[in-house]
Amino acid sequence: MNNPYLPYPVRIDSVVTETEDRNLKTFKLVFLNPEDEQKFKYNPGQFAELSIAGLGEIPIGIATSPTEKGFIKFTVNKVGKVTNHLHNMKEGDIMGVRGPLGNWYPWDALEGKNVVIIGGGFAFTTLRSSIVYMLDPANRSRFGDITVVYGARSPGLLLYKDELAAWEQRKDINMHITVDGTDDPNWKYNVGFVPAVTKQKAPSAENSYAIICGPPIMIKFTLPVLTELGFPPERIISSLEMRMKCGIGICGRCNIGSEYVCKDGPVFTLEQLSKLPNEY
Amino acid sequence: MSDIYISRGKFPEIIGQLMARYRVYAPVLKGEYHEFAKIEKTEEADLGYQNTRLSPKGLFHPHAERMFEYSLVKDDPQAGILKEAPKDFSPRVVLGIRPCDAKAFQLDDVNFDTTAYQDPWWVRRRQTTTLIGLACNEPCGTCFCTSLGTGPFDTAGLDVLLVDTGEGYTAQVLTQKGKDVVGITSGWESVSRTVSEKMEGLRKSAEDSLGRQFDFDPIKQKDMLELFNASFWDEVQFACINCGTCTFLCPTCWCFDIQDEVWGDKGDRIRLWDSCMFPLFTFHGSGHNPRSQKLQRVRQRFMHKLKYYPDKYHNGAACVGCGRCVKFCPVNIDIREVVRRMSATCVCPA
Ligand SMILES: Cc1cc2nc3c(=O)[nH]c(=O)nc-3n(C[C@H](O)[C@H](O)[C@H](O)COP(=O)(O)OP(=O)(O)OC[C@H]3O[C@@H](n4cnc5c(N)ncnc54)[C@H](O)[C@@H]3O)c2cc1C
Ligand code: SF4
Ligand code: SF4
Ligand code: FES
Numbered sequence: 001m002n003n004p005y006l007p008y009p010v011r012i013d014s015v016v017t018e019t020e021d022r023n024l025k026t027f028k029l030v031f032l033n034p035e036d037e038q039k040f041k042y043n044p045g046q047f048a049e050l051s052i053a054g055l056g057e058i059p060i061g062i063a064t065s066p067t068e069k070g071f072i073k074f075t076v077n078k079v080g081k082v083t084n085h086l087h088n089m090k091e092g093d094i095m096g097v098r099g100p101l102g103n104w105y106p107w108d109a110l111e112g113k114n115v116v117i118i119g120g121g122f123a124f125t126t127l128r129s130s131i132v133y134m135l136d137p138a139n140r141s142r143f144g145d146i147t148v149v150y151g152a153r154s155p156g157l158l159l160y161k162d163e164l165a166a167w168e169q170r171k172d173i174n175m176h177i178t179v180d181g182t183d184d185p186n187w188k189y190n191v192g193f194v195p196a197v198t199k200q201k202a203p204s205a206e207n208s209y210a211i212i213c214g215p216p217i218m219i220k221f222t223l224p225v226l227t228e229l230g231f232p233p234e235r236i237i238s239s240l241e242m243r244m245k246c247g248i249g250i251c252g253r254c255n256i257g258s259e260y261v262c263k264d265g266p267v268f269t270l271e272q273l274s275k276l277p278n279e280y
Numbered sequence: 281m282s283d284i285y286i287s288r289g290k291f292p293e294i295i296g297q298l299m300a301r302y303r304v305y306a307p308v309l310k311g312e313y314h315e316f317a318k319i320e321k322t323e324e325a326d327l328g329y330q331n332t333r334l335s336p337k338g339l340f341h342p343h344a345e346r347m348f349e350y351s352l353v354k355d356d357p358q359a360g361i362l363k364e365a366p367k368d369f370s371p372r373v374v375l376g377i378r379p380c381d382a383k384a385f386q387l388d389d390v391n392f393d394t395t396a397y398q399d400p401w402w403v404r405r406r407q408t409t410t411l412i413g414l415a416c417n418e419p420c421g422t423c424f425c426t427s428l429g430t431g432p433f434d435t436a437g438l439d440v441l442l443v444d445t446g447e448g449y450t451a452q453v454l455t456q457k458g459k460d461v462v463g464i465t466s467g468w469e470s471v472s473r474t475v476s477e478k479m480e481g482l483r484k485s486a487e488d489s490l491g492r493q494f495d496f497d498p499i500k501q502k503d504m505l506e507l508f509n510a511s512f513w514d515e516v517q518f519a520c521i522n523c524g525t526c527t528f529l530c531p532t533c534w535c536f537d538i539q540d541e542v543w544g545d546k547g548d549r550i551r552l553w554d555s556c557m558f559p560l561f562t563f564h565g566s567g568h569n570p571r572s573q574k575l576q577r578v579r580q581r582f583m584h585k586l587k588y589y590p591d592k593y594h595n596g597a598a599c600v601g602c603g604r605c606v607k608f609c610p611v612n613i614d615i616r617e618v619v620r621r622m623s624a625t626c627v628c629p630a
Contacts, residue, residue: 001398001400001403001404002398002399002400004365004397004399004400005347005348005400005538005549006348006362006364007362009360009361009362051359051362052360052363053350053352053359053361053540053547053549054350054352054360054540054542055540056538056539056540056549057538079565079566083321083565093360094359094360094361095360096360096361096362127290155328163329218316222385231529241564242562242564242570243561243562243563243564243565245536245537245538246536246538248396248397249391249394249396249397250391250392250394250397250534251535251536251537251538251551251554252391252534252535252536252554252556252584253535253537253554253561253562254562255580255588257504257508257583257588258504258587258588258589258591258592263396263397275505276504276505277504277505277508279508279570279571279576279580280570
């Protein structure tokens with residue numbers, strides 16, 4: 001019997017500090033056994049449990065796209081026991097990955113549609129995965145316009161800065177990067193909160209889906225903007241977070257009403273959420 | 281296979297025959313209360329018990345279970361790589377379990393054994409265990425099994441059902457597993473007419489003593505949010521001290537935590553029973569807690585059993601009416617009262 005609690009052993013291939021406050025690092029992981037990589041087939045929007053022997057496991061969104069082969073990446077914010085320890089680990093260290101877990105953004109439904117991606121802070125990880133996936137030459141024609149609104153408190157807190165700059169140069173994606181404020185005279189992009197920038201750029205709701213991930217406050221103020229733009233609740237998609245352990249719907253920890261965020265989620269439409277208790 | 285009978289005097293021989301071939305678990309008196317434990321001598325099994333205080337869920341889902349082990353020795357190439365912890369899955373007989381508790385395992389199966397994922401330890405133990413139940417001739421005042429689709433003589437979750445008819449036990453063999461286990465024992469007789477009539481009488485008086493204490497069905501029809509937002513939760517939660525006794529004792533409360541423990545340069549990943557009654561259960565690393573209030577946690581426990589589980593699995597309530605939570609709650613919170621409130625026709629929103 002396959003044991004769904006057993007992590008695949010992986011080696012840390014590189015560690016990149018993403019933000020100037022040094023609270024976010026991206027870990028590039030390589031499977032020790034090639035057959036495990038074959039088994040780890042994922043879709044953008046899924047997550048995995050990162051396992052550190054002696055410390056425990058943490059659920060983290062998969063930041064790479066399945067179109068990137070040979071490794072997987074996770075961007076981790078330093079908050080508590082496991083994340084602090086992980087931040088002190090180095091290239092070459094051995095750890096574990098269990099997954100892929102959860103559902104994913106509805107790629108079948110998104111086919112042929114315009115996709116508006118709205119992200120805030122460090123919740124940009126699975127959105128990065130999604131953008132890389134859609135921009136892949138094999139996939140780009142399957143989607144209509146791609147619009148991205150991504151904000152952070154200051155320029156130094158944006159993730160994946162090199163990629164953002166590269167996407168800015170492309171014609172097949174509309175990038176709207178924004179910061180709450182900056183004293184950098186060379187800042188080329190927007191200044192303002194994500195809801196305001198979304199309102200100003202007003203991506204069309206026609207034939208479009210919106211995917212929104214970020215701090216609760218950002219989501220709270222952006223949802224009315226999307227509704228005003230004409231996005232119906234069944235075409236607004238979000239990814240939720242709950243404290244997790246098993247990640248497979250068994251330990252009973254992460255439910256919202258009848259749904260387990262780890263297994264039935266983490267991706268839900270606003271319409272689905274409207275039928276569940278507001279307890280997250 | 282028709283029912284069989286054995287006299288009380290010869291029954292220990294049956295237990296002995298089982299012990300020669302299987303690991304046998306039975307109710308054993310420990311201090312003031314009975315609990316299920318592996319027996320080494322036939323006389324340790326005490327089938328004169330009413331029920332255990334702690335449900336027997338630990339037979340399949342131990343209170344603390346080592347999942348994996350690993351080395352943390354610096355130069356060990358296997359350091360930090362998790363290995364399955366060895367476990368004994370040799371065939372086992374659980375003797376004298378109550379029908380409600382056996383039924384509870386079936387309700388739990390839906391959680392542990394799904395199409396997407398199978399909990400390997402739960403499933404293996406279920407596969408290698410035979411349940412020989414004991415009908416309840418005298419249910420307690422806190423029992424309400426018949427109101428939730430099971431009962432004192434319910435065979436649904438069992439492989440064999442024993443009935444204590446005073447001078448002896450009848451056995452009804454229900455499954456192939458049951459047949460295999462009974463097949464290795466000898467000394468049984470056929471059931472006489474008097475014994476058979478006596479058994480029927482016991483069944484009837486046990487069932488009648490329970491009666492129907494509420495109607496669960498209206499809850500199924502109700503809207504989840506209507507129940508979630510009902511005003512009665514404030515009264516239900518008022519006296520609760522969040523001790524977690526209810527979830528600890530309950531046969532259908534399976535929630536667990538996973539923790540790592542390190543002993544020198546070795547470590548274990550273990551799982552431990554946990555409880556939705558504790559604030560830490562849902563506490564995010566960021567400090568946010570979606571169920572920081574006691575009311576939210578009390579509501580979660582009842583809503584999970586009586587609304588979320590039924591809605592998700594269409595398998596009835598996640599409660600078998602064993603009455604443990606009613607009997608041992610220090611402040612007398614009674615799930616039967618909560619069911620009545622939840623199923624009442626006028627649930628006024630807060
Ligand atoms: C689906 C999902 C995707 C996530 N993606 C990311 C990501 O891409 N990057 C990132 O930095 N963070 C992400 N998080 C949050 C991350 O899981 C927590 O910050 C992390 O578990 C905290 O662990 P800790 O040991 O440092 O904290 P502690 O406070 O010491 O927590 C102890 C344990 O509780 C559990 N836990 C605590 N907080 C959370 C939480 N918010 N969510 C789930 N489990 C928790 C974990 O098992 C953790 O090990 C995600 C959470 C979920 C549910
Ligand atoms: S046993 Fe009673 S007081 Fe204790 S947590 Fe349960 S309902 Fe609350
Ligand atoms: S909720 Fe109470 S009565 Fe129901 S199965 Fe659990 S302990 Fe028994
Ligand atoms: S994390 Fe265990 S049920 Fe979701």
